[in-house]
Amino acid sequence: MFPQERMRRIRYHAGVRDLVRENRLAPEQLIQPLFVDENIDQRRSVPSLPGQCALPPDQVLRECREIEASGCRAVLLFGIPKRKDPLGKGAYDDEGVVQRAVRSIKKGCGLAIITDLCLCEYTDHGHCGVMVDEEVDNDATLGLYARIAVSQARAGADMVAPSGMMDGQVAAIRQALDQQGQSRVGIMAYSAKFCSCFYGPFRDLAGSRPSHGDRRSHQIDPANGRQALREMELDVEEGADMLMVKPALPYLDVIKEASNRFEMPLCAFQVSGEYAMVMAAAERGWIDRDAAIMESLISIRRAGADCIVTYFAKEAARLLEGK
Ligand code: PBG
Numbered sequence: 001m002f003p004q005e006r007m008r009r010i011r012y013h014a015g016v017r018d019l020v021r022e023n024r025l026a027p028e029q030l031i032q033p034l035f036v037d038e039n040i041d042q043r044r045s046v047p048s049l050p051g052q053c054a055l056p057p058d059q060v061l062r063e064c065r066e067i068e069a070s071g072c073r074a075v076l077l078f079g080i081p082k083r084k085d086p087l088g089k090g091a092y093d094d095e096g097v098v099q100r101a102v103r104s105i106k107k108g109c110g111l112a113i114i115t116d117l118c119l120c121e122y123t124d125h126g127h128c129g130v131m132v133d134e135e136v137d138n139d140a141t142l143g144l145y146a147r148i149a150v151s152q153a154r155a156g157a158d159m160v161a162p163s164g165m166m167d168g169q170v171a172a173i174r175q176a177l178d179q180q181g182q183s184r185v186g187i188m189a190y191s192a193k194f195c196s197c198f199y200g201p202f203r204d205l206a207g208s209r210p211s212h213g214d215r216r217s218h219q220i221d222p223a224n225g226r227q228a229l230r231e232m233e234l235d236v237e238e239g240a241d242m243l244m245v246k247p248a249l250p251y252l253d254v255i256k257e258a259s260n261r262f263e264m265p266l267c268a269f270q271v272s273g274e275y276a277m278v279m280a281a282a283e284r285g286w287i288d289r290d291a292a293i294m295e296s297l298i299s300i301r302r303a304g305a306d307c308i309v310t311y312f313a314k315e316a317a318r319l320l321e322g323k
């Protein structure tokens with residue numbers, strides 16, 4: 001006890017502080033989300049996601065090269081198609097926006113490409129699946145997810161990331177990929193995806209706000225931690241290769257518990273609303289932006305995430321590398 005015991009002895013010298021640092025953050029642990037939009041020929045942005053853009057297809061490769069130069073090794077790709085329809089056909093079109101972007105990125109740089117796999121950016125109603133009687137029909141949606149997975153894999157995706165929270169989606173996708181000779185393609189499962197208000201800015205940029213209703217019938221109620229763990233357990237059994245918790249900062253308890261429980265790579269998604277909060281406060285001079293970026297990211301690592309999807313990826317990587 002004090003005065004013999006003094007915690008400050010391991011904090012005086014910067015070198016000692018580094019020695020006892022329990023968690024680290026490296027650029028290769030960060031995944032940059034990227035939006036490609038078929039309808040534009042110049043970058044498009046929205047006020048709620050300052051500094052992030054939807055890119056025209058011919059600018060995606062250049063952006064990816066910048067991301068690679070920052071030290072990051074992976075992107076998470078979202079697409080905004082020319083046409084939307086009730087079945088989201090653009091999502092499983094081999095000439096679709098994401099498929100074409102994947103092919104062009106693969107040709108020109110070495111980043112790992114993870115493709116978001118959902119229907120909400122492709123359906124005219126903005127829901128993540130097929131609508132039957134005003135409801136998202138789980139089982140009717142699975143066949144479409146399987147088709148999206150195979151199409152994205154054929155284009156060259158290294159991993160697919162199903163984000164629609166349909167029951168059985170991981171098993172359906174794994175089976176389809178294996179049957180179509182795509183067994184090397186992994187599944188990063190958005191397993192513990194909460195029904196969160198923090199997706200708002202994303203929906204502004206991606207144009208994926210549901211035209212009516214909400215996503216409470218399939219995304220997890222923010223009050224439920226145990227249920228989130230059960231979702232993850234099911235995805236492990238269904239054949240996921242990586243698990244994800246989303247959003248990140250409001251759900252650090254879930255990340256912690258998942259990292260203790262599952263012998264699996266764990267990813268956390270610092271979502272658009274988390275990004276927007278930091279950017280808005282920093283813009284007013286109320287917080288130090290770079291410090292807030294680093295503190296939030298190391299906190300997510302401390303909770304147990306191996307890697308983090310974050311809109312700050314490229315910038316954080318540059319900060320870490322002193323570029
Ligand atoms: C699509 C999807 C969403 C996000 C990732 N994939 C939005 C949603 O579920 O409405 C959110 C990402 C973010 O907010 O950064 N299902």
Ligand code: ZN
Pocket residue numbers: 118119120121127128163164
């Ligand atoms: Zn969706």
